[in-house]
Amino acid sequence: MTIFWVLVTIAVYLVGRKLSFKWASPFTNVVFLSTTFLITLLLLFDQPYSVYEPAKDLITILLGPATVALGLPLYRNLPTLLARAKRALSAILAGTVSTILVAVLVGTALTLTDKVLIGLSVKSVTAPIALELARQLQGDAALAASITVACGILGAMIGPMILTIFHVSDPFTRGLALGTISHGIGTAQAATEHPLSGATGGAAMGLSAIFTSFLLPYLLPLFFSI
Amino acid sequence: MQLLIKWIIGLSLLFGLSALGNWIVATLAWSVPGNVIGMVLLLLLLMTKVIRVEWIEDSAGFLTKHLAFFFIPIAVGLMSYRDLLQAEGIPLFIALLISLLVGLIVTAVISGRRGETS
Numbered sequence: 154m155t156i157f158w159v160l161v162t163i164a165v166y167l168v169g170r171k172l173s174f175k176w177a178s179p180f181t182n183v184v185f186l187s188t189t190f191l192i193t194l195l196l197l198f199d200q201p202y203s204v205y206e207p208a209k210d211l212i213t214i215l216l217g218p219a220t221v222a223l224g225l226p227l228y229r230n231l232p233t234l235l236a237r238a239k240r241a242l243s244a245i246l247a248g249t250v251s252t253i254l255v256a257v258l259v260g261t262a263l264t265l266t267d268k269v270l271i272g273l274s275v276k277s278v279t280a281p282i283a284l285e286l287a288r289q290l291q292g293d294a295a296l297a298a299s300i301t302v303a304c305g306i307l308g309a310m311i312g313p314m315i316l317t318i319f320h321v322s323d324p325f326t327r328g329l330a331l332g333t334i335s336h337g338i339g340t341a342q343a344a345t346e347h348p349l350s351g352a353t354g355g356a357a358m359g360l361s362a363i364f365t366s367f368l369l370p371y372l373l374p375l376f377f378s379i
Numbered sequence: 380m381q382l383l384i385k386w387i388i389g390l391s392l393l394f395g396l397s398a399l400g401n402w403i404v405a406t407l408a409w410s411v412p413g414n415v416i417g418m419v420l421l422l423l424l425l426m427t428k429v430i431r432v433e434w435i436e437d438s439a440g441f442l443t444k445h446l447a448f449f450f451i452p453i454a455v456g457l458m459s460y461r462d463l464l465q466a467e468g469i470p471l472f473i474a475l476l477i478s479l480l481v482g483l484i485v486t487a488v489i490s491g492r493r494g495e496t497s
């Protein structure tokens with residue numbers, strides 16, 4: 154059954170990818186389309202997530218090597234990155250801190266519960282890291298991973314549009330912003346725009362994850378007791 | 380045949396570096412993700428020419444091209460939070476949306492160059 158769901162996921166992904174190339178729009182984002190379709194399928198046949206979970210465990214084994222692989226575009230674009238290193242570092246740091254603070258502030262104002270708030274605070278790092286961080290912060294790890302992925306999808310869907318509205322066309326900056334705010338999914342989206350965007354996205358997602366890991370234990374106690 | 384060997388070498392290196400990254404993080408009790416350490420290790424090994432680009436370009440290129448795929452199964456996990464999303468989904472969405480907007484703009488503005496000149 155596990156192999157069946159893996160194959161279904163691959164098939165859904167391939168179709169979703171085709172559609173996203175054919176009609177480029179926020180709603181044809183491949184992760185959004187595929188996820189929506191798979192959840193609908195499971196609900197339709199009255200299957201709980203636990204039926205699908207072994208397939209998830211199998212597929213996500215490759216997430217580690219895939220993240221490591223981002224080192225290659227990073228290496229290829231290293232001269233460009235180093236030439237703008239200072240600006241890029243400040244931008245990633247400011248983007249990481251501001252998005253966490255705004256998320257937790259708005260979340261608090263809208264009276265979200267603590268476990269959702271912790272999930273929100275780790276949302277900008279990539280899912281496997283969010284799991285780990287949430288666990289360290291005594292939050293709900295699986296929930297945090299889900300919120301992180303939701304943040305990634307939302308960013309990949311509307312991020313490029315927002316950047317275009319604000320006249321940000323420089324591939325370096327677009328990748329940086331998408332990687333900082335929407336980690337791997339944003340980086341995947343950025344990579345489809347421009348190879349340089351993929352590289353800066355990879356660098357940004359790595360650095361924002363490092364910044365978040367170091368800063369969060371100090372930032373969170375400002376908002377609620379953990 | 381040569382292609383197959385290249386893939387095996389490439390994937391082994393990527394898996395190995397990912398495992399090594401996780402091991403380093405666990406051993407030193409760092410709160411930094413192991414995958415990110417693996418990514419930095421790959422960068423360093425490429426810079427010092429210990430690993431050649433040709434060894435990994437096929438496998439690494441394939442994995443990064445399809446990076447989005449690996450997040451789909453995790454996203455499907457959202458379905459197990461139906462009750463929670465019914466209760467807090469809308470404020471959660473608003474908080475995500477506003478923080479996303481602020482984060483993107485702050486990053487882009489500080490990064491400087493916004494026009495088409497990379």
